[in-house]
Amino acid sequence: MTIPTRYDWEKLQNFCSEVFIQAGVDKESAKVVAESLIQADLRGVDSHGVVRTAIYLKRIEKNMINPAAEISIESEDEAVVLINGNNHLGAVVGTKALEIALHKAQKKGAAIVGVKGSNHFGTGAFYLQKAIEKNMILMVLSNASQTMPPTGGIRPFIGTNPLAIGIPAGEEDPFLLDMATSVVARGKIIVAAQKGEDIPLGWAIDKDGNPTTNANDALEGSVLPVGGPKGYGISMFIDILAGVLTGAGFGKYVNNMYENWEEPQNVGHFFLAIDIDRFMPIETFKKRMDLYIREIKKEPKAEGVEEIFIPGEIEKNIVIERMKYGIELPSKVVEELIEIGNRYKVDLYKAVKTDSFQQKEALNEC
Structure with a gap:
């Protein structure tokens, strides 16, 4: 079966909240943490979104939080x-x-x-x-x-x-x-490593101080x-x-x-x-x-620039799109969430986005 990768933001937030509750977090605190994660994903800051669910839970489970x-x-x-x-x-x-x-x-x-x-x-x-x-x-x-x-x-x-x-x-x-x-949040390098993707030159150095495009080498070294x-x-x-x-x-x-x-x-x-x-x-x-x-x-625009944005404006546009079409998650993150859901008896598949995703795919093919 193909694992769904696009999720309704509200249902995904409810999933995260319920998982934290099952892990021993009180209802109000669980709601706050889940909202924080989903707001990050909605704004396109995937490095601080539900990808962090597993590590938060692990630190709770290990009595580190x-x-x-x-x-x-x-x-x-x-x-x-x-x-x-x-x-x-x-x-x-x-x-x-x-x-x-x-x-x-x-x-x-x-x-x-x-x-x-x-x-x-x-x-x-x-x-x-x-x-x-x-x-x-x-x-x-x-x-x-x-x-x-x-x-x-x-x-x-x-x-x-x-x-x-x-x-x-x-x-x-x-x-x-x-x-x-x-230059970039380390979380973005973590996401690149999870996807098996290279990172741009100039983001990081390896453990010996050499510039690198390898996400895993960057995680062993330093961001700049x-x-x-x-x-x-x-x-x-x-x-x-x-x-x-x-x-x-x-x-x-x-x-x-x-x-x-x-x-x-x-x-x-x-x-x-x-x-x-x-x-x-x-x-x-x-x-x-x-x-x-x-x-x-x-202000006059440089060649090839259609619009000058202010800080936060691009992210606002991403929020509008993801609220409508859903949040797309890397397969490795989905697998983690499925395992977490199974462990805490919370069904991730209830958060799957269907109709809006199909509508967008249809529009892309036109």
């Missing part, structure tokens, strides 16, 4: 909070940090929430979208385990530490920047900073705020979720929320943002 942990506040004043995730699931810890940051910013105009004791928390865009819905500007930083060398080095020391910034607009799409500080020393500097800055400042791990002290089965990851995050109304009425700001975006999009 504690889904029953109480997330605690270690210090707090009017606009600054430090929370300890106590090794709960990263998306749950991040969501709690976001709620605190938005609440504090609404009261005081701006707020910072530092996080320690967390795990991989998904995409930054997951949190940005929620802040934008509340008419807030949000910056999210997170560190990660060693995958990238300092400029001039050949051995991984810092993570592909992501930077995410969300800013609402009016009639135009919001500004939604979510980027790794490496975006913009060379500039990306390295930004990644280091993120590690300082999310790791050194919060009391979380930093550099080699952020444990690898795929390799370290003795200790929690101790990932750190950093949330900065800004209430726009403290500067000007939100509707005025949105009109100014719309004007700004429209002026950028009217």
